[in-house]
Amino acid sequence: MPNRTVFFISDGTGITAETFGNAILAQFETTVRRVRLPFLDSVDKAHQAVRQINHTAEVEGRRPLVFATVVNMEVLAVVKEHCHGMMLDMFGTFVEPLEDELGIKSNHRVGRFSDASKSKEYNDRIEAINFALMHDDGQSHKDLEGSDVILVGVSRSGKTPTSLYLAMQHGLKASNYPLIPEDFERRKLPPALMPHRKKIFGLTIAPERLSEIRNERRPNSRYASLENCRAEVNEAEAMMRREGIRWLSTTTKSIEEIATTILQEIRPERLAY
Amino acid sequence: MPNRTVFFISDGTGITAETFGNAILAQFETTVRRVRLPFLDSVDKAHQAVRQINHTAEVEGRRPLVFATVVNMEVLAVVKEHCHGMMLDMFGTFVEPLEDELGIKSNHRVGRFSDASKSKEYNDRIEAINFALMHDDGQSHKDLEGSDVILVGVSRSGKTPTSLYLAMQHGLKASNYPLIPEDFERRKLPPALMPHRKKIFGLTIAPERLSEIRNERRPNSRYASLENCRAEVNEAEAMMRREGIRWLSTTTKSIEEIATTILQEIRPERLAY
Structure with missing residues:
Protein backbone atom coordinates (compact mmCIF):
# COMPACT_ATOMS: atom_id res chain seq x y z
CA MET A 1 0.00 0.00 0.00
CA PRO A 2 1.35 3.44 -0.88
CA ASN A 3 2.41 5.55 2.09
CA ARG A 4 1.27 8.81 0.66
CA THR A 5 -0.60 10.37 -2.22
CA VAL A 6 1.28 12.86 -4.35
CA PHE A 7 -0.42 15.41 -6.57
CA PHE A 8 1.28 17.15 -9.46
CA ILE A 9 -0.68 20.30 -10.19
CA SER A 10 -0.11 22.84 -12.91
CA ASP A 11 -1.86 25.28 -15.17
CA GLY A 12 0.19 23.79 -18.01
CA THR A 13 0.90 20.13 -18.74
CA GLY A 14 2.42 19.52 -15.33
CA ILE A 15 5.41 17.82 -16.94
CA THR A 16 7.85 20.01 -15.04
CA ALA A 17 6.08 19.37 -11.74
CA GLU A 18 6.19 15.67 -12.44
CA THR A 19 9.82 15.51 -13.60
CA PHE A 20 11.02 17.50 -10.65
CA GLY A 21 8.69 15.89 -8.12
CA ASN A 22 9.67 12.39 -9.18
CA ALA A 23 13.36 13.27 -9.00
CA ILE A 24 12.88 14.42 -5.42
CA LEU A 25 10.70 11.46 -4.48
CA ALA A 26 13.42 9.13 -5.80
CA GLN A 27 15.43 10.35 -2.80
CA PHE A 28 13.04 8.61 -0.44
CA GLU A 29 12.38 4.92 0.14
CA THR A 30 8.66 5.28 0.08
CA THR A 31 5.80 4.18 -2.11
CA VAL A 32 3.44 6.83 -3.31
CA ARG A 33 0.25 7.03 -5.31
CA ARG A 34 0.58 9.67 -8.02
CA VAL A 35 -2.20 11.88 -9.33
CA ARG A 36 -1.75 14.36 -12.19
CA LEU A 37 -3.93 17.45 -12.29
CA PRO A 38 -2.85 19.39 -15.37
CA PHE A 39 -4.43 22.35 -17.17
CA LEU A 40 -5.79 24.06 -14.02
CA ASP A 41 -6.34 27.30 -15.86
CA SER A 42 -9.29 28.78 -14.00
CA VAL A 43 -10.37 29.51 -10.45
CA ASP A 44 -13.13 26.95 -10.86
CA LYS A 45 -10.72 24.21 -11.77
CA ALA A 46 -8.48 25.27 -8.90
CA HIS A 47 -11.37 24.77 -6.45
CA GLN A 48 -12.10 21.38 -7.98
CA ALA A 49 -8.48 20.33 -7.53
CA VAL A 50 -8.49 21.54 -3.94
CA ARG A 51 -11.61 19.50 -3.22
CA GLN A 52 -9.93 16.39 -4.60
CA ILE A 53 -6.76 16.97 -2.60
CA ASN A 54 -8.64 17.69 0.62
CA HIS A 55 -10.85 14.67 0.15
CA THR A 56 -7.73 12.51 -0.15
CA ALA A 57 -6.28 14.11 2.98
CA GLU A 58 -9.42 13.26 4.90
CA VAL A 59 -9.78 9.68 3.64
CA GLU A 60 -6.12 8.83 4.15
CA GLY A 61 -5.68 10.64 7.43
CA ARG A 62 -2.46 12.32 6.32
CA ARG A 63 -1.78 15.23 4.10
CA PRO A 64 -0.90 14.59 0.48
CA LEU A 65 2.23 16.08 -1.06
CA VAL A 66 1.43 18.70 -3.69
CA PHE A 67 4.13 19.54 -6.24
CA ALA A 68 2.89 22.69 -7.94
CA THR A 69 4.07 24.60 -10.98
CA VAL A 70 1.31 27.15 -11.19
CA VAL A 71 1.91 30.46 -12.92
CA ASN A 72 -1.58 31.96 -12.83
CA MET A 73 -1.67 33.96 -9.60
CA GLU A 74 -5.41 33.55 -9.05
CA VAL A 75 -5.21 29.80 -9.40
CA LEU A 76 -2.21 29.66 -7.10
CA ALA A 77 -3.96 31.82 -4.51
CA VAL A 78 -6.94 29.46 -4.35
CA VAL A 79 -4.72 26.43 -3.92
CA LYS A 80 -2.47 28.07 -1.34
CA GLU A 81 -5.38 29.30 0.71
CA HIS A 82 -7.57 26.22 0.76
CA CYS A 83 -5.44 23.15 0.12
CA HIS A 84 -4.77 20.84 3.09
CA GLY A 85 -1.83 19.15 1.39
CA MET A 86 1.83 19.94 1.89
CA MET A 87 2.46 22.54 -0.80
CA LEU A 88 5.77 22.40 -2.63
CA ASP A 89 5.46 25.55 -4.69
CA MET A 90 8.25 25.01 -7.14
CA PHE A 91 8.00 28.17 -9.22
CA GLY A 92 7.21 30.51 -6.33
CA THR A 93 10.27 29.35 -4.44
CA PHE A 94 12.71 30.24 -7.18
CA VAL A 95 11.02 32.91 -9.27
CA GLU A 96 11.11 35.66 -6.66
CA PRO A 97 14.85 35.44 -5.92
CA LEU A 98 15.41 35.39 -9.68
CA GLU A 99 13.33 38.52 -10.17
CA ASP A 100 15.66 40.26 -7.74
CA GLU A 101 18.76 38.84 -9.39
CA LEU A 102 17.75 39.65 -12.96
CA GLY A 103 16.13 42.95 -12.06
CA ILE A 104 13.02 42.14 -14.11
CA LYS A 105 9.56 40.84 -13.28
CA SER A 106 8.45 37.39 -14.37
CA ASN A 107 5.82 37.31 -17.09
CA HIS A 108 3.59 34.56 -15.66
CA ARG A 109 3.48 32.83 -19.00
CA VAL A 110 1.73 29.50 -18.69
CA GLY A 111 3.35 26.42 -20.12
CA ARG A 112 6.59 26.32 -22.02
CA PHE A 113 4.86 23.95 -24.38
CA SER A 114 1.98 26.12 -25.48
CA ASP A 115 1.80 27.93 -28.78
CA ALA A 116 4.31 25.34 -29.82
CA MET B 1 23.88 38.75 -27.02
CA PRO B 2 22.68 36.62 -24.09
CA ASN B 3 22.14 38.50 -20.85
CA ARG B 4 23.35 35.79 -18.59
CA THR B 5 24.99 32.38 -18.57
CA VAL B 6 23.04 29.57 -16.95
CA PHE B 7 24.67 26.36 -15.74
CA PHE B 8 22.77 23.15 -15.13
CA ILE B 9 24.88 21.04 -12.81
CA SER B 10 24.18 17.56 -11.52
CA ASP B 11 25.84 14.37 -10.42
CA GLY B 12 23.35 12.57 -12.69
CA THR B 13 22.28 13.47 -16.23
CA GLY B 14 21.14 16.94 -15.21
CA ILE B 15 17.87 16.41 -17.06
CA THR B 16 15.83 17.41 -14.02
CA ALA B 17 17.93 20.54 -13.47
CA GLU B 18 17.45 21.43 -17.11
CA THR B 19 13.72 20.73 -17.28
CA PHE B 20 13.02 22.68 -14.15
CA GLY B 21 15.50 25.46 -14.86
CA ASN B 22 14.14 26.02 -18.35
CA ALA B 23 10.58 26.10 -17.05
CA ILE B 24 11.55 28.83 -14.61
CA LEU B 25 13.60 30.75 -17.17
CA ALA B 26 10.58 30.72 -19.50
CA GLN B 27 9.03 33.09 -16.95
CA PHE B 28 11.54 35.77 -17.86
CA GLU B 29 11.98 37.77 -21.05
CA THR B 30 15.68 37.29 -21.18
CA THR B 31 18.17 35.52 -23.40
CA VAL B 32 20.58 33.17 -21.76
CA ARG B 33 23.50 31.02 -22.77
CA ARG B 34 23.08 27.51 -21.41
CA VAL B 35 25.83 25.18 -20.27
CA ARG B 36 25.25 21.61 -19.14
CA LEU B 37 27.63 20.07 -16.62
CA PRO B 38 26.34 16.55 -15.97
CA PHE B 39 27.91 13.57 -14.20
CA LEU B 40 29.76 15.62 -11.54
CA ASP B 41 30.33 12.55 -9.41
CA SER B 42 33.61 13.41 -7.67
CA VAL B 43 35.13 16.24 -5.69
CA ASP B 44 37.63 16.72 -8.52
CA LYS B 45 34.92 17.22 -11.09
CA ALA B 46 33.12 19.56 -8.69
CA HIS B 47 36.23 21.75 -8.49
CA GLN B 48 36.52 21.71 -12.28
CA ALA B 49 32.90 22.84 -12.62
CA VAL B 50 33.43 25.58 -10.07
CA ARG B 51 36.47 26.86 -11.99
CA GLN B 52 34.39 27.00 -15.17
CA ILE B 53 31.53 28.84 -13.46
CA ASN B 54 33.83 31.31 -11.72
CA HIS B 55 35.73 31.97 -14.91
CA THR B 56 32.44 32.82 -16.63
CA ALA B 57 31.50 35.11 -13.75
CA GLU B 58 34.77 36.96 -14.12
CA VAL B 59 34.70 37.27 -17.89
CA GLU B 60 31.07 38.37 -18.04
CA GLY B 61 31.15 40.62 -15.02
CA ARG B 62 27.98 39.18 -13.55
CA ARG B 63 27.27 36.01 -11.73
CA PRO B 64 25.90 33.05 -13.69
CA LEU B 65 22.74 31.28 -12.59
CA VAL B 66 23.42 27.75 -11.39
CA PHE B 67 20.52 25.30 -11.32
CA ALA B 68 21.78 22.37 -9.30
CA THR B 69 20.39 18.90 -8.67
CA VAL B 70 23.30 17.45 -6.76
CA VAL B 71 22.76 14.56 -4.39
CA ASN B 72 26.34 13.74 -3.39
CA MET B 73 26.96 15.84 -0.29
CA GLU B 74 30.70 16.22 -0.87
CA VAL B 75 30.17 17.48 -4.40
CA LEU B 76 27.45 19.85 -3.24
CA ALA B 77 29.65 21.17 -0.43
CA VAL B 78 32.45 22.06 -2.88
CA VAL B 79 30.07 23.88 -5.18
CA LYS B 80 28.28 25.71 -2.38
CA GLU B 81 31.50 26.83 -0.77
CA HIS B 82 33.43 27.97 -3.83
CA CYS B 83 31.01 28.83 -6.62
CA HIS B 84 30.52 32.53 -7.41
CA GLY B 85 27.28 31.91 -9.28
CA MET B 86 23.76 32.33 -7.94
CA MET B 87 23.02 28.86 -6.59
CA LEU B 88 19.53 27.51 -7.07
CA ASP B 89 19.83 24.31 -5.09
CA MET B 90 16.74 22.52 -6.23
CA PHE B 91 16.99 19.32 -4.25
CA GLY B 92 18.28 20.88 -1.05
CA THR B 93 15.39 23.33 -0.97
CA PHE B 94 12.71 20.67 -0.99
CA VAL B 95 14.35 17.53 0.38
CA GLU B 96 14.76 18.76 3.95
CA PRO B 97 11.14 19.81 4.49
CA LEU B 98 10.13 16.45 2.97
CA GLU B 99 12.38 14.55 5.38
CA ASP B 100 10.48 16.22 8.21
CA GLU B 101 7.11 15.55 6.62
CA LEU B 102 7.77 11.89 5.80
CA GLY B 103 9.72 11.22 8.97
CA ILE B 104 12.50 9.46 7.03
CA LYS B 105 15.92 10.49 5.78
CA SER B 106 16.63 10.85 2.09
CA ASN B 107 18.93 8.23 0.60
CA HIS B 108 21.08 10.49 -1.57
CA ARG B 109 20.67 8.16 -4.50
CA VAL B 110 22.20 9.71 -7.59
CA GLY B 111 20.19 9.84 -10.78
CA ARG B 112 16.75 8.41 -11.26
CA PHE B 113 18.00 7.13 -14.57
CA SER B 114 20.89 5.02 -13.36
CA ASP B 115 20.81 1.25 -13.05
CA ALA B 116 18.03 1.56 -15.51
Missing part, protein backbone atom coordinates in the same frame (compact mmCIF):
# COMPACT_ATOMS: atom_id res chain seq x y z
CA SER A 117 3.37 25.20 -33.46
CA LYS A 118 4.68 28.72 -33.95
CA SER A 119 8.07 28.07 -32.46
CA LYS A 120 11.07 27.22 -34.59
CA GLU A 121 12.53 25.10 -31.83
CA TYR A 122 9.37 23.02 -31.73
CA ASN A 123 9.22 22.54 -35.49
CA ASP A 124 12.87 21.50 -35.43
CA ARG A 125 12.04 18.82 -32.90
CA ILE A 126 9.23 17.41 -35.03
CA GLU A 127 11.45 17.48 -38.08
CA ALA A 128 14.18 15.72 -36.11
CA ILE A 129 11.76 12.95 -35.11
CA ASN A 130 10.83 12.40 -38.74
CA PHE A 131 14.51 12.43 -39.65
CA ALA A 132 15.33 9.83 -37.00
CA LEU A 133 12.54 7.58 -38.27
CA MET A 134 13.68 7.91 -41.87
CA HIS A 135 17.29 7.23 -40.93
CA ASP A 136 16.63 4.39 -38.52
CA ASP A 137 18.65 1.22 -38.94
CA GLY A 138 20.53 2.40 -42.00
CA GLN A 139 17.28 2.72 -43.97
CA SER A 140 18.27 5.75 -45.98
CA HIS A 141 21.53 7.28 -47.11
CA LYS A 142 19.68 10.33 -48.30
CA ASP A 143 20.66 13.53 -46.55
CA LEU A 144 23.04 11.64 -44.29
CA GLU A 145 25.20 14.77 -44.20
CA GLY A 146 22.24 16.50 -42.57
CA SER A 147 22.73 14.30 -39.49
CA ASP A 148 23.98 15.87 -36.29
CA VAL A 149 25.08 12.48 -35.05
CA ILE A 150 25.29 8.99 -36.55
CA LEU A 151 25.05 6.12 -34.10
CA VAL A 152 26.63 2.80 -34.99
CA GLY A 153 26.60 -0.55 -33.22
CA VAL A 154 25.46 -4.14 -33.52
CA SER A 155 21.75 -4.89 -33.79
CA ARG A 156 19.91 -4.25 -30.45
CA SER A 157 22.68 -2.23 -28.83
CA GLY A 158 20.27 0.65 -28.14
CA LYS A 159 20.65 2.78 -31.27
CA THR A 160 16.96 3.29 -32.13
CA PRO A 161 15.62 4.45 -28.75
CA THR A 162 18.66 6.69 -28.31
CA SER A 163 18.17 8.29 -31.74
CA LEU A 164 14.52 8.96 -31.02
CA TYR A 165 15.30 10.40 -27.61
CA LEU A 166 17.94 12.74 -29.03
CA ALA A 167 15.43 13.91 -31.64
CA MET A 168 12.49 14.31 -29.31
CA GLN A 169 14.24 15.95 -26.37
CA HIS A 170 17.00 17.85 -28.09
CA GLY A 171 15.83 18.33 -31.67
CA LEU A 172 18.96 16.52 -32.79
CA LYS A 173 18.97 14.86 -36.19
CA ALA A 174 20.20 11.41 -35.34
CA SER A 175 20.77 8.63 -37.86
CA ASN A 176 21.69 5.13 -36.88
CA TYR A 177 23.50 2.38 -38.71
CA PRO A 178 23.81 -1.26 -37.78
CA LEU A 179 27.24 -2.88 -37.89
CA ILE A 180 26.71 -6.22 -39.59
CA PRO A 181 28.80 -9.29 -40.42
CA GLU A 182 29.64 -7.88 -43.90
CA ASP A 183 31.23 -4.85 -42.27
CA PHE A 184 33.27 -7.10 -40.00
CA GLU A 185 34.46 -9.18 -42.94
CA ARG A 186 35.52 -6.11 -44.87
CA ARG A 187 37.00 -4.78 -41.60
CA LYS A 188 35.65 -1.36 -42.59
CA LEU A 189 32.82 0.96 -41.61
CA PRO A 190 29.82 0.95 -43.96
CA PRO A 191 31.05 2.98 -46.97
CA ALA A 192 28.16 5.47 -46.78
CA LEU A 193 29.43 6.60 -43.38
CA MET A 194 33.04 7.27 -44.30
CA PRO A 195 32.59 10.95 -45.23
CA HIS A 196 30.82 11.64 -41.92
CA ARG A 197 33.30 10.12 -39.52
CA LYS A 198 33.33 13.08 -37.14
CA LYS A 199 29.66 12.65 -36.40
CA ILE A 200 29.86 8.95 -35.64
CA PHE A 201 29.31 7.69 -32.12
CA GLY A 202 29.43 4.00 -31.24
CA LEU A 203 27.20 2.04 -28.86
CA THR A 204 28.31 -1.28 -27.51
CA ILE A 205 26.81 -3.67 -24.98
CA ALA A 206 27.86 -6.66 -22.87
CA PRO A 207 27.35 -9.86 -24.91
CA GLU A 208 25.38 -11.49 -22.06
CA ARG A 209 22.87 -8.64 -21.97
CA LEU A 210 22.69 -8.52 -25.78
CA SER A 211 21.91 -12.22 -25.90
CA GLU A 212 19.10 -11.71 -23.36
CA ILE A 213 17.58 -8.90 -25.41
CA ARG A 214 17.86 -10.75 -28.70
CA ASN A 215 16.38 -13.89 -27.16
CA GLU A 216 13.21 -11.97 -26.35
CA ARG A 217 12.86 -11.21 -30.05
CA ARG A 218 14.09 -14.45 -31.61
CA PRO A 219 14.32 -17.15 -28.97
CA ASN A 220 16.99 -19.81 -29.47
CA SER A 221 18.21 -18.35 -32.75
CA ARG A 222 21.83 -18.25 -33.80
CA TYR A 223 21.37 -14.44 -33.88
CA ALA A 224 20.59 -14.46 -30.16
CA SER A 225 23.13 -17.08 -29.08
CA LEU A 226 25.71 -15.93 -26.57
CA GLU A 227 28.47 -17.21 -28.83
CA ASN A 228 27.33 -15.10 -31.77
CA CYS A 229 26.71 -12.04 -29.58
CA ARG A 230 30.24 -12.36 -28.18
CA ALA A 231 31.72 -12.54 -31.67
CA GLU A 232 29.73 -9.57 -32.99
CA VAL A 233 30.48 -7.37 -29.99
CA ASN A 234 34.18 -8.22 -30.20
CA GLU A 235 34.29 -7.34 -33.87
CA ALA A 236 32.33 -4.14 -33.39
CA GLU A 237 34.51 -2.94 -30.52
CA ALA A 238 37.67 -3.80 -32.44
CA MET A 239 36.40 -1.79 -35.40
CA MET A 240 35.53 1.24 -33.27
CA ARG A 241 38.99 1.15 -31.71
CA ARG A 242 40.63 0.80 -35.10
CA GLU A 243 38.64 3.64 -36.62
CA GLY A 244 39.09 5.91 -33.63
CA ILE A 245 35.36 6.22 -32.99
CA ARG A 246 34.13 7.43 -29.62
CA TRP A 247 31.88 4.88 -27.96
CA LEU A 248 30.24 3.82 -24.74
CA SER A 249 28.66 0.70 -23.34
CA THR A 250 24.88 0.84 -22.95
CA THR A 251 24.66 -2.27 -20.79
CA THR A 252 23.62 -0.59 -17.54
CA LYS A 253 22.76 2.84 -18.93
CA SER A 254 19.42 4.46 -19.59
CA ILE A 255 18.70 6.29 -22.85
CA GLU A 256 18.84 9.53 -20.81
CA GLU A 257 22.37 8.75 -19.65
CA ILE A 258 23.48 7.62 -23.11
CA ALA A 259 22.04 10.74 -24.74
CA THR A 260 23.63 13.05 -22.18
CA THR A 261 27.04 11.46 -22.78
CA ILE A 262 26.68 11.73 -26.54
CA LEU A 263 25.78 15.42 -26.27
CA GLN A 264 28.88 15.98 -24.15
CA GLU A 265 31.10 14.25 -26.67
CA ILE A 266 29.65 15.39 -29.98
CA ARG A 267 28.65 18.94 -29.02
CA PRO A 268 26.73 19.54 -32.23
CA GLU A 269 27.24 23.09 -33.41
CA ARG A 270 23.68 23.43 -34.57
CA LEU A 271 22.39 23.19 -31.01
CA ALA A 272 21.72 26.37 -29.07
CA TYR A 273 23.66 24.78 -26.24
CA SER B 117 18.51 -1.77 -17.21
CA LYS B 118 17.42 -3.54 -14.03
CA SER B 119 14.18 -1.67 -13.64
CA LYS B 120 10.91 -3.02 -14.92
CA GLU B 121 9.64 0.46 -15.57
CA TYR B 122 12.62 1.16 -17.81
CA ASN B 123 12.29 -2.07 -19.75
CA ASP B 124 8.60 -1.33 -20.24
CA ARG B 125 9.52 2.03 -21.79
CA ILE B 126 11.95 0.44 -24.23
CA GLU B 127 9.38 -2.20 -25.12
CA ALA B 128 6.79 0.53 -25.62
CA ILE B 129 9.09 2.39 -28.03
CA ASN B 130 9.56 -0.77 -30.07
CA PHE B 131 5.81 -1.34 -29.98
CA ALA B 132 5.11 2.20 -31.20
CA LEU B 133 7.56 1.75 -34.08
CA MET B 134 6.02 -1.58 -35.06
CA HIS B 135 2.51 -0.18 -34.90
CA ASP B 136 3.23 3.13 -36.58
CA ASP B 137 0.96 4.20 -39.41
CA GLY B 138 -1.16 1.06 -39.34
CA GLN B 139 1.84 -1.11 -40.20
CA SER B 140 0.86 -4.10 -38.14
CA HIS B 141 -2.39 -5.50 -36.81
CA LYS B 142 -0.44 -7.97 -34.72
CA ASP B 143 -1.00 -7.61 -31.01
CA LEU B 144 -3.24 -4.60 -31.56
CA GLU B 145 -5.15 -5.65 -28.45
CA GLY B 146 -1.89 -5.07 -26.54
CA SER B 147 -2.19 -1.33 -27.27
CA ASP B 148 -2.95 1.04 -24.42
CA VAL B 149 -4.11 3.62 -26.88
CA ILE B 150 -4.77 3.70 -30.62
CA LEU B 151 -4.46 7.09 -32.29
CA VAL B 152 -6.39 7.76 -35.48
CA GLY B 153 -6.38 10.73 -37.82
CA VAL B 154 -5.55 11.83 -41.34
CA SER B 155 -1.97 11.62 -42.57
CA ARG B 156 0.28 14.24 -40.86
CA SER B 157 -2.13 15.10 -38.07
CA GLY B 158 0.56 14.38 -35.44
CA LYS B 159 -0.02 10.69 -34.70
CA THR B 160 3.56 9.43 -35.00
CA PRO B 161 5.36 11.93 -32.76
CA THR B 162 2.57 11.64 -30.19
CA SER B 163 2.78 7.82 -30.17
CA LEU B 164 6.53 7.93 -29.71
CA TYR B 165 6.26 10.51 -26.95
CA LEU B 166 3.65 8.46 -25.07
CA ALA B 167 5.93 5.42 -25.34
CA MET B 168 9.14 7.17 -24.40
CA GLN B 169 7.87 9.29 -21.52
CA HIS B 170 5.08 7.16 -20.16
CA GLY B 171 5.86 3.62 -21.28
CA LEU B 172 2.49 3.57 -23.00
CA LYS B 173 1.98 1.15 -25.87
CA ALA B 174 0.59 3.44 -28.54
CA SER B 175 -0.47 2.31 -32.00
CA ASN B 176 -1.52 4.71 -34.68
CA TYR B 177 -3.73 4.30 -37.70
CA PRO B 178 -4.19 6.67 -40.60
CA LEU B 179 -7.71 7.48 -41.73
CA ILE B 180 -7.62 7.25 -45.51
CA PRO B 181 -10.02 7.88 -48.40
CA GLU B 182 -11.15 4.21 -48.43
CA ASP B 183 -12.31 4.59 -44.82
CA PHE B 184 -14.25 7.73 -45.73
CA GLU B 185 -15.91 5.98 -48.68
CA ARG B 186 -16.96 3.06 -46.51
CA ARG B 187 -17.94 5.61 -43.85
CA LYS B 188 -16.49 3.23 -41.28
CA LEU B 189 -13.40 2.95 -39.09
CA PRO B 190 -10.69 0.57 -40.37
CA PRO B 191 -12.13 -2.89 -39.58
CA ALA B 192 -9.05 -3.96 -37.57
CA LEU B 193 -9.82 -1.23 -35.05
CA MET B 194 -13.45 -2.07 -34.39
CA PRO B 195 -12.84 -4.44 -31.46
CA HIS B 196 -10.67 -1.86 -29.71
CA ARG B 197 -12.94 1.12 -29.87
CA LYS B 198 -12.49 2.09 -26.20
CA LYS B 199 -8.80 2.69 -26.73
CA ILE B 200 -9.19 4.90 -29.77
CA PHE B 201 -8.35 8.57 -29.58
CA GLY B 202 -8.62 10.89 -32.57
CA LEU B 203 -6.31 13.68 -33.67
CA THR B 204 -7.49 16.35 -36.02
CA ILE B 205 -5.89 19.51 -37.36
CA ALA B 206 -6.90 22.73 -39.13
CA PRO B 207 -6.87 22.14 -42.91
CA GLU B 208 -4.71 25.25 -43.47
CA ARG B 209 -2.00 23.98 -41.13
CA LEU B 210 -2.25 20.45 -42.56
CA SER B 211 -1.76 21.80 -46.06
CA GLU B 212 1.35 23.68 -44.93
CA ILE B 213 2.83 20.56 -43.34
CA ARG B 214 2.04 18.35 -46.32
CA ASN B 215 3.45 20.90 -48.73
CA GLU B 216 6.82 20.61 -47.02
CA ARG B 217 6.80 16.92 -47.84
CA ARG B 218 5.18 16.91 -51.26
CA PRO B 219 5.05 20.42 -52.66
CA ASN B 220 2.14 21.26 -54.96
CA SER B 221 0.66 17.77 -54.80
CA ARG B 222 -3.03 17.05 -54.71
CA TYR B 223 -2.29 15.38 -51.35
CA ALA B 224 -1.10 18.73 -49.96
CA SER B 225 -3.69 20.97 -51.60
CA LEU B 226 -5.90 22.98 -49.28
CA GLU B 227 -8.97 21.66 -51.02
CA ASN B 228 -8.02 18.04 -50.42
CA CYS B 229 -6.93 18.74 -46.84
CA ARG B 230 -10.29 20.38 -46.15
CA ALA B 231 -12.17 17.41 -47.54
CA GLU B 232 -10.13 14.85 -45.59
CA VAL B 233 -10.36 16.74 -42.31
CA ASN B 234 -14.12 17.18 -42.74
CA GLU B 235 -14.60 13.49 -43.40
CA ALA B 236 -12.35 12.47 -40.51
CA GLU B 237 -14.10 14.75 -38.02
CA ALA B 238 -17.50 13.59 -39.22
CA MET B 239 -16.44 9.99 -38.72
CA MET B 240 -15.11 10.63 -35.21
CA ARG B 241 -18.35 12.33 -34.27
CA ARG B 242 -20.41 9.51 -35.76
CA GLU B 243 -18.38 6.83 -34.00
CA GLY B 244 -18.32 8.66 -30.68
CA ILE B 245 -14.55 8.84 -30.58
CA ARG B 246 -12.84 11.32 -28.27
CA TRP B 247 -10.60 13.70 -30.18
CA LEU B 248 -8.70 16.94 -30.07
CA SER B 249 -7.19 19.36 -32.51
CA THR B 250 -3.40 19.37 -32.65
CA THR B 251 -3.17 22.59 -34.67
CA THR B 252 -1.64 24.78 -31.96
CA LYS B 253 -0.69 22.06 -29.50
CA SER B 254 2.68 20.54 -28.66
CA ILE B 255 3.15 16.79 -28.37
CA GLU B 256 3.48 17.32 -24.61
CA GLU B 257 0.06 18.95 -24.44
CA ILE B 258 -1.52 16.36 -26.72
CA ALA B 259 -0.04 13.48 -24.70
CA THR B 260 -1.16 15.00 -21.39
CA THR B 261 -4.72 15.37 -22.68
CA ILE B 262 -4.78 11.80 -23.98
CA LEU B 263 -3.59 10.46 -20.63
CA GLN B 264 -6.37 12.42 -18.91
CA GLU B 265 -8.98 11.00 -21.24
CA ILE B 266 -7.86 7.41 -21.69
CA ARG B 267 -6.49 6.76 -18.19
CA PRO B 268 -4.92 3.45 -19.13
CA GLU B 269 -5.32 0.97 -16.31
CA ARG B 270 -1.89 -0.51 -16.88
CA LEU B 271 -0.22 2.72 -15.81
CA ALA B 272 0.88 3.18 -12.22
CA TYR B 273 -0.83 6.54 -12.33
